[in-house]
Amino acid sequence: xxxxxxxxxxxxxxxxxxxxxxxxxxxxxxxxxxxxxxxxxxxxxxxxxxxxxxxxxxxxxxxxxxxxxxxxxxxxxxxxxxxxxxxxxxxxxxxxxxxxxxxxxxxxxxxxxxxxxxxxxxxxxxxxxxxxxxxxxxxxxxxxxxxxxxxx
Amino acid sequence: xxxxxxxxxxxxxxxxxxxxxxxxxxxxxxxxxxxxxxxxxxxxxxxxxxxxxxxxxxxxxxxxxxxxxxxxxxxxxxxxxxxxxxxxxxxxxxxxxxxxxxxxxxx
Numbered sequence: 001x002x003x004x005x006x007x008x009x010x011x012x013x014x015x016x017x018x019x020x021x022x023x024x025x026x027x028x029x030x031x032x033x034x035x036x037x038x039x040x041x042x043x044x045x046x047x048x049x050x051x052x053x054x055x056x057x058x059x060x061x062x063x064x065x066x067x068x069x070x071x072x073x074x075x076x077x078x079x080x081x082x083x084x085x086x087x088x089x090x091x092x093x094x095x096x097x098x099x100x101x102x103x104x105x106x107x108x109x110x111x112x113x114x115x116x117x118x119x120x121x122x123x124x125x126x127x128x129x130x131x132x133x134x135x136x137x138x139x140x141x142x143x144x145x146x147x148x149x150x151x152x
Numbered sequence: 153x154x155x156x157x158x159x160x161x162x163x164x165x166x167x168x169x170x171x172x173x174x175x176x177x178x179x180x181x182x183x184x185x186x187x188x189x190x191x192x193x194x195x196x197x198x199x200x201x202x203x204x205x206x207x208x209x210x211x212x213x214x215x216x217x218x219x220x221x222x223x224x225x226x227x228x229x230x231x232x233x234x235x236x237x238x239x240x241x242x243x244x245x246x247x248x249x250x251x252x253x254x255x256x257x258x259x
Contacts, residue, residue, distance in 0.1 A: 003155045031160050034205075038167050041198065045171040048178050048194065054187055057178070061194045072164065072201050076208065079157060088216040092204060092223055096197065099227035103193050110234045111186040 030079035037071030040064045053119035054111060062104030069096045161209045168202040189233060196226030 047060025073093040080086040172195055179191035200223045207215025236242055 001159075004159075007155060027157055027160075030157070034160070034164050038164055041171050041201070042167065044194070045174045045198075048191065049174055054184055054190075057187065058190055061190055065194055065197050069197055069201055073204065076204055080208075085213045085216060088213075088220065089204060092200060092216065092220050095220065095223050096200065099223065100197060103227055103230045104190075106231055106234055107186055107190055107193065110238060111184070113238070114186075116184060116186060 026081075027079055030075040032075075033071050033078060034075035037068045037073075037075060040068030040071065044068060052123070054116055055108065055118045058104060058108055058111075062101065062108075065104075066097065066100045069093075069100065158209060161205050165202055165205045165209055168198055168205065172198045172202065185237060189230065192233075193226065193230045196222065196229075200226070 041064060044060050044064025047064070048057045051057045051060055070093055073089050073096070077086045077089045077093070080089065175191050175195045175198065179188055179195065182188045182191055200219045203215045203219035203222065207213055207219070232242065235244070
């Protein structure tokens with residue numbers, strides 16, 4: 001912060017100081033991209049914490065993690081320019097773009113195959129058993145379906 | 153301008169740390185196994201991002217290599233844990249895994 005104040009004071013003192021427009025534009029783009037990416041990442045995290053069901057949580061995490069990660073890495077690439085470091089950022093970005101949806105799909109598929117039922121219907125205020133995570137008590141009507149599925 | 157970018161990167165890294173801490177909350181209180189797995193996967197993605205941003209803050213570009221490795225390892229670990237909890241073993245080949253379903257492996 002003090003560095004910024006010193007920088008600002010020097011800027012004011014220098015009478016014929018012309019700020020270069022290109023680095024300003026580049027860094028502005030980078031910061032904008034990173035902030036939008038951070039918005040998506042934080043929104044996804046909030047969704048994972050707050051949403052009522054596993055599949056909704058997966059939806060929140062899977063969508064936003066991909067886009068948020070891409071935007072943050074794009075911001076880093078923009079502020080770095082054409083260097084070896086930005087090539088590495090590009091590799092990380094491509095790799096995350098490939099693996100993040102795949103992992104999300106794998107987790108969803110595994111959960112569905114294991115018999116985890118999505119929460120369907122209108123939103124209900126969760127009961128005390130659901131909040132405490134005791135899924136065995138309130139899932140009694142699903143237990144028969146599971147056993148019949150398992151033995152066919 | 154470099155000072156400002158350094159502070160901007162530091163702020164992004166800080167918010168990523170906050171996001172990672174919130175994801176740890178879901179990891180600790182997730183009711184099912186898959187919630188925890190989802191939290192671990194998302195935590196890993198955020199770790200990769202944090203490493204990428206933080207290696208620019210401390211001006212040591214070696215961190216990006218670690219981030220690349222961590223992204224790879226995170227994906228493979230997620231798939232391996234999913235496979236383990238489905239077949240209770242890791243040495244099931246992918247060709248067999250189409251034929252043998254979960255109940256067949258359990259019995």
